[in-house]
Amino acid sequence: xxxxxxxxxxxxxxxxxxxxxxxxxxxxxxxxxxxxxxxxxxxxxxxxxxxxxxxxxxxxxxxxxxxxxxxxxxxxxxxxxxxxxxxxxxxxxxxxxxxxxxxxxxxxxxxxxxxxxxxxxxxxxxxxxxxxxxxxxxxxxxxxxxxxxxxxxxxxxxxxxxxxxxxxxxxxxxxxxxxxxxxxxxxxxxxxxxxxxxxxxxxxxxxxxxxxxxxxxxxxxxxxxxxxxxxxxxxxxxxxxxxxxxxxxxxxxxxxxxxxxxxxxxxxxxxxxxxxxxxxxxxxxxxxxxxxxxxxxxxxxxxxxxxxxxxxxxxxxxxxxxxxxxxxxxxxxxxxxxxxxxxxxxxxxxxxxxxxxxxxxxxxxxxxxxxxxxxxxx
Amino acid sequence: xxxxxxxxxxxxxxxxxxxxxxxxxxxxxxxxxxxxxxxxxxxxxxxxxxxxxxxxxxxxxxxxxxxxxxxxxxxxxxxxxxxxxxxxxxxxxxxxxxxxxxxxxxxxxxxxxxxxxxxxxxxxxxxxxxxxxxxxxxxxxxxxxxxxxxxxxxxxxxxxxxxxxxxxxxxxxxxxxxxxxxxxxxxxxxxxxxxxxxxxxxxxxxxxxxxxxxxxxxxxxxxxxxxxxxxxxxxxxxxxxxxxxxxxxxxxxxxxxxxxxxxxxxxxxxxxxxxxxxxxxxxxxxxxxxxxxxxxxxxxxxxxxxxxxxxxxxxxxxxxxxxxxxxxxxxxxxxxxxxxxxxxxxxxxxxxxxxxxxxxxxxxxxxxxxxxxxxxxxxxxxxxxxxxxxxxxxxxxxxxxxx
Numbered sequence: 115x116x117x118x119x120x121x122x123x124x125x126x127x128x129x130x131x132x133x134x135x136x137x138x139x140x141x142x143x144x145x146x147x148x149x150x151x152x153x154x155x156x157x158x159x160x161x162x163x164x165x166x167x168x169x170x171x172x173x174x175x176x177x178x179x180x181x182x183x184x185x186x187x188x189x190x191x192x193x194x195x196x197x198x199x200x201x202x203x204x205x206x207x208x209x210x211x212x213x214x215x216x217x218x219x220x221x222x223x224x225x226x227x228x229x230x231x232x233x234x235x236x237x238x239x240x241x242x243x244x245x246x247x248x249x250x251x252x253x254x255x256x257x258x259x260x261x262x263x264x265x266x267x268x269x270x271x272x273x274x275x276x277x278x279x280x281x282x283x284x285x286x287x288x289x290x291x292x293x294x295x296x297x298x299x300x301x302x303x304x305x306x307x308x309x310x311x312x313x314x315x316x317x318x319x320x321x322x323x324x325x326x327x328x329x330x331x332x333x334x335x336x337x338x339x340x341x342x343x344x345x346x347x348x349x350x351x352x353x354x355x356x357x358x359x360x361x362x363x364x365x366x367x368x369x370x371x372x373x374x375x376x377x378x379x380x381x382x383x384x385x386x387x388x389x390x391x392x393x394x395x396x397x398x399x400x401x402x403x404x405x406x407x408x409x410x411x412x413x414x415x416x417x418x419x420x421x422x423x424x425x426x427x428x429x430x431x432x433x434x435x436x437x438x439x440x441x442x443x444x445x446x447x448x449x450x451x452x453x454x455x456x457x458x459x460x461x462x463x464x465x466x467x468x469x470x471x472x473x474x475x476x477x478x479x480x481x482x483x484x485x486x487x488x489x490x491x492x
Numbered sequence: 493x494x495x496x497x498x499x500x501x502x503x504x505x506x507x508x509x510x511x512x513x514x515x516x517x518x519x520x521x522x523x524x525x526x527x528x529x530x531x532x533x534x535x536x537x538x539x540x541x542x543x544x545x546x547x548x549x550x551x552x553x554x555x556x557x558x559x560x561x562x563x564x565x566x567x568x569x570x571x572x573x574x575x576x577x578x579x580x581x582x583x584x585x586x587x588x589x590x591x592x593x594x595x596x597x598x599x600x601x602x603x604x605x606x607x608x609x610x611x612x613x614x615x616x617x618x619x620x621x622x623x624x625x626x627x628x629x630x631x632x633x634x635x636x637x638x639x640x641x642x643x644x645x646x647x648x649x650x651x652x653x654x655x656x657x658x659x660x661x662x663x664x665x666x667x668x669x670x671x672x673x674x675x676x677x678x679x680x681x682x683x684x685x686x687x688x689x690x691x692x693x694x695x696x697x698x699x700x701x702x703x704x705x706x707x708x709x710x711x712x713x714x715x716x717x718x719x720x721x722x723x724x725x726x727x728x729x730x731x732x733x734x735x736x737x738x739x740x741x742x743x744x745x746x747x748x749x750x751x752x753x754x755x756x757x758x759x760x761x762x763x764x765x766x767x768x769x770x771x772x773x774x775x776x777x778x779x780x781x782x783x784x785x786x787x788x789x790x791x792x793x794x795x796x797x798x799x800x801x802x803x804x805x806x807x808x809x810x811x812x813x814x815x816x817x818x819x820x821x822x823x824x825x826x827x828x829x830x831x832x833x834x835x836x837x838x839x840x841x842x843x844x845x846x847x848x849x850x851x852x853x854x855x856x857x858x859x860x861x862x863x864x865x866x867x868x869x870x871x872x873x874x875x876x877x878x879x880x881x882x883x884x885x886x887x888x889x890x891x892x893x894x895x
Contacts, residue, residue, distance in 0.1 A: 115501070115564050116494045117796045123493075183493045374893055386895075394889035401888060402811050409789035410782070416495045436782045488771065488778035491754065 119187070127187050129164060133157075134195035140462045143196050147318035151276070153198035158231050167205055168229030171213055175225035182353075186360040186415040193364025196465055198318055200234055200273035206357045208235035208281050211298075211350035215338045220300065224279075236277035237354075238268035238301075238324050239347050246478040248283070248347050249293050253326065255284035261332040262286075264299060267325050272476065274322035275312040278303050282326065287341050298343035299335045301326070317472040318465070348423065355430040355477050356418035359411040359437045362473045366404045366441060369448045369466045373397065376452055393451060400444045407440040428490050431483040438480035441470040495789065497564075505568045512576040515541050522845065524577040527863030529700075529843045532615065532657040538579055539612030548610040549586050556594055556606050563795040567743070574744030575751070584653065585609045585616035588732045589662050592679070596720040596728050605660075605681070619649040619663035619682070619706060620729070626651075627883050629664070630673040630726060634708060636665035636680055638715065638722075643667075643680060645688075645711040651877070655691050655704040658684045668723045679725035681717040688712075696873075698866035699840060733879060734805045741791045741816035746784050749823040753777060756830045756860065767830055776829075780822045787815045807891035810884040817874035817881070828868040835865045 119127075137157070146154050161167050169184055171177025185206060192201060209228050212221060212235075227233045244250025253266025264284050274280070280301045288295025301308065307329040312322040338346045377388030377397060387393055410433040417429030445467040449456035456463050474480060497505070520534050542548045550569050552558020561569065573580070581587075590609055593602055608614040625632040634647025645665060655661065661682050668676030682689075688711040694703045720728055757768040757777065767773050794808045828835045841847050842862035875881045889895045 115497060115792065115796075117793050118800075119493060374895075377895060388889075388893075388895040391886070391889075394893070394895050395882070395885040397893055397895065398885040398888040401892065402814060405790050405793075405808075405811055406783070406786040406815065409786040409793065412493065412495065412789055413785060416493075432782050432785060435778075436786060484775060484778060485771070487782070488775045491768070491774055491778060491781065 119183075123184060123187055126184065127191060130166075130188065130191040130195070133160070134191065134197070138195045138197060140196075140465075143198070143318075143465075146198055147314070152314060152318070152320040153200065153276070157197070158199050161199065161201070162229065162231030166201070167231050168225075170205065170210060171225050171229055175213070175221055176229050177213075177225065182356065182415040182418045183412075185353075185357055185418075186411060189357045189360035190364030190367075190411075193361035193366075193469070194368045196318070196365075196462075196469060200236070200276055200319075202354055202357055202361070203236045203273035203277070204228060204234045207237050207350050207354040208279075210353045211237070211281060211346060212337070214349060215298075215346040216300075217334075217337075219334070220337065233278040234273065234276050235279045235281060236271050236274045237347070237350065238271045238274070238280045238282040239351065240269055240271075241267065242269045244291075246482045247291070248351060249296065249344055250291050251283050251285045251296050252290050253282065253284040255286050255297055255299060258330055261330060262299060262335060264301065264326045264329045264331065267323065269323050270321050271324050272315075272321050273319065274310055274324055275320045280308075280324065281337070281347075282324075283343055283347055284326075293344050295341045296344045296347075297340050298337045298346055299331055300337055301329060301331055301335065305329045305331065315472060317469040345423065349421075349426070351477055352426050352430045353418045355434050355483075356411075356414035358473050358477060359407075359414045359430070359433045362437050362441045362470055363404070363408050363411040365466050365470050365473075366400075366407055366444045369444055369463065369470075370397075370400050370404050372463055372466070373400065373448045373451050376455070380453075387451075396447055396451060400447055403440040403443050407437045407444075410436045410440075424490065428487060431478070431486040431490075434478060435480050435483035435487055438474040438483070441474060442480075445470040497568075501564060501568065504565060505572060508569050508572045509576070511545060511547075512572055512578055515545065516576055516578045517541075519845070520579060521577045524579055526845075526859050527843075527867060528845050530579055532654075535579055535582065536612045536615070539581055542581070543611050548612070549590065551587060552590060552594070552606075552610070556590075556602070557610050563792065563799045567792060567795075570744035571747060572744075574748040577748070580745070582615065584618050584662075585614070588618065588735055589616055591735050592662075592719065592728050592732050595731065596679075600716070601681075601719065614659045615654075615657045616660050616662060617652055617655040617658035617684075619652060619661045621651040622648060623650055623705075627880055629729070630677065632664055632666060632677065634663065634665050636667050636678060636713065638667070641715050643713045643715060643718070645680070645682065645708045645713055647708050648705060649708075650694070650705045652691075652704045652706050653702060655684070655706055656693065656701070660684055661706065662719075664725055664729055667725075674726040676723055677725040677729065678722050679719040679728045680713055681719060682708075682711065682713050683717075686711045686713065696870065698870040699838070700866065700870070702870075734807075734809055741787065741812040742820055743784070743788050743791055743816070746787075746816070746819050746823060749820070749827070750777075750781060750784060752860075753823055753827050753830065756827055756864075759858065760830050760832070762832070773830070776826060780819060780826065783815065783819050783822070787812070787819060790815070807887050810879075810887045810892075813878060814875075814881050814884045820874050821868075821871050824864075824868040824871045828864045831861055831864055834861055837862065838865070 165178050168177040169180040173179050239248050255262045255264045282299045282301050286297040307327040309325045310322040315321050378386050380387050414430045414433035417426050420426045449467050452463050455461050549558040550561050554560035622632050636643040636645045663680045665680050667678040688709040690707040692705045693701045758766050760767040798805045839862040
């Protein structure tokens with residue numbers, strides 16, 4: 115056991131923190147969130163230069179061979195800076211999926227380009243009737259001359275508007291909620307028959323519902339074996355969950371700092387409001403929640419790479435359920451302790467709060483993951 | 493950052509486990525497993541066995557006769573200790589008083605008292621709280637007046653744990669009235685056989701005698717039993733409390749209690765199915781298990797950070813104390829809740845090993861069941877003792893948050 119970070123990991127955090135302080139201050143972030151693109155293209159290029167976009171990939175594909183703890187640290191800073199770039203979708207989830215499950219040819223074709231910041235990807239895995247259930251797939255893929263034809267609808271595809279490729283789950287066999295028969299396809303953005311209904315999300319990012327109408331793809335678009343796609347998707351999503359946990363922990367820490375600062379500077383009745391015990395104890399609860407959430411994010415990270423699905427699921431679902439509750443406590447109390455300043459758009463607190471809330475609702479909320487964790491108890 | 497145990501740590505765990513399995517007396521193990529009453533003799537016998545093996549004080553440095561184990565080794569020992577069902581050692585002497593003696597006492601005191609602690613020869617108890625001084629400990633009034641080579645002690649201590657067993661008591665006493673209340677406190681070691689000491693039991697809500705009031709009436713204490721300097725006792729007391737609070741995380745015991753809870757829930761039936769299959773109840777277990785998973789890592793993070801800074805434990809232990817005490821309570825509550833209506837019978841005699849239920853009824857009453865309600869009631873103390881949850885939050889506010 116070892117609870118320290120390597121010098122490289124500390125340097126990585128410092129670099130990102132300096133970038134946030136210099137180029138991604140809150141006002142700039144608000145501008146970007148409201149821009150047409152919804153994030154900073156320049157930042158994406160910088161991330162590529164810093165090696166962040168190739169961080170988790172193997173060296174033979176131009177990557178840095180980073181581990182889950184490296185990703186955890188990056189995601190914590192992404193949380194702290196409320197960074198809008200599609201790192202989770204492109205690098206953690208889709209990049210991770212390609213590295214774990216795609217053919218050599220696809221890895222060669224895509225991972226270097228992802229790492230260089232040339233292309234972005236989004237996972238189109240969820241459907242309207244399935245809520246957070248990745249096995250509920252109505253979207254169909256049928257064999258056609260030399261390839262496949264896909265039809266169906268995917269909902270709330272995170273970072274879809276900027277994606278050059280989609281990883282789409284579609285049914286090649288079995289019934290609508292069966293684990294077997296789900297296959298995974300790489301679909302290009304410009305494919306005929308693919309349309310997007312795009313929108314901003316509550317926390318400033320971008321997403322879209324994706325409609326596929328007789329979209330044809332080549333035989334080489336299939337990732338993994340025919341009908342065996344669910345395990346691949348779940349593994350990638352579990353990595354995404356661990357990453358979201360880390361992002362939440364970064365926000366929780368930042369929110370606690372902001373709130374503590376407010377308690378020390380805001381005066382009422384002639385004293386800083388942090389002199390009042392009712393508020394002190396609330397703040398202590400927030401600190402405890404932050405420490406416990408941080409521990410859970412570590413647990414999720416170190417198990418996120420595990421090839422054992424049961425062990426992975428227990429860790430990431432446990433962490434997501436726990437952190438969702440901790441984030442709710444910290445988010446709501448940070449707003450409350452800021453008083454009216456907590457409910458305005460021009461103070462960062464409300465943006466942190468909204469991001470925490472949307473993190474809970476992404477890739478499975480507290481109820482979903484608590485049930486998943488609870489069902490594993492023996 | 494790596495949460496995996498190294499092969500050496502795994503091997504160490506194997507060694508600890510093998511020792512515990514081989515050396516823990518079966519009668520003590522059975523009492524622990526079934527929640528029966530433990531006697532002083534059980535506890536000192538176990539301490540003697542540990543000491544003979546060189547493991548009498550795994551948290552002490554080697555120069556004082558301890559095992560000199562690092563944080564991870566101690567954690568592994570505690571986990572295995574609890575899992576096997578060995579009783580916890582006397583924390584008042586080994587984990588609270590001993591660090592104070594090692595840090596602040598003179599070498600004569602160290603050489604006399606520490607070996608007697610580790611061998612189990614002396615049983616120590618704590619004299620901190622008083623009727624008028626609970627959370628506001630520094631307001632304590634038990635007085636020690638210097639008379640030549642002695643202190644004359646007069647006053648009353650309360651909420652004393654297992655003083656009925658004790659050979660010695662470490663006390664906070666007032667030796668000065670100048671300045672702030674914290675400034676006139678001294679740390680005194682008192683022989684429980686001294687004339688003028690009266691121990692009176694306080695029966696607690698579970699019906700058991702674990703706690704006492706202790707009266708001091710003109711008790712003569714040799715001045716050489718003062719630890720450190722006169723009127724500096726508050727510094728030592730706070731140092732001790734920090735150690736006490738880490739101790740209160742109780743990860744190993746919580747893991748054992750969680751395991752027992754699941755066993756109970758698997759055995760208790762509801763609507764013809766094991767209670768464990770009731771998602772509503774299982775989710776409550778899940779919530780506590782998550783808290784415990786997190787606390788285990790938080791605990792190790794705090795302790796290893798302290799180890800990197802020459803073992804200085806800071807106010808972070810308040811976080812461990814708050815969470816650890818809450819988890820212990822939640823687990824005890826769920827164990828009781830798992831029994832449902834069978835939690836109602838109050839069978840004091842069932843706390844003894846020789847209790848046998850009437851065979852006409854015994855099939856229904858599981859042997860583990862009778863102590864569980866009392867255990868729940870008993871553990872309400874955890875968020876009150878060693879600085880209540882509210883005091884811990886004050887400490888966090890002042891010392892970590894700077895409010």
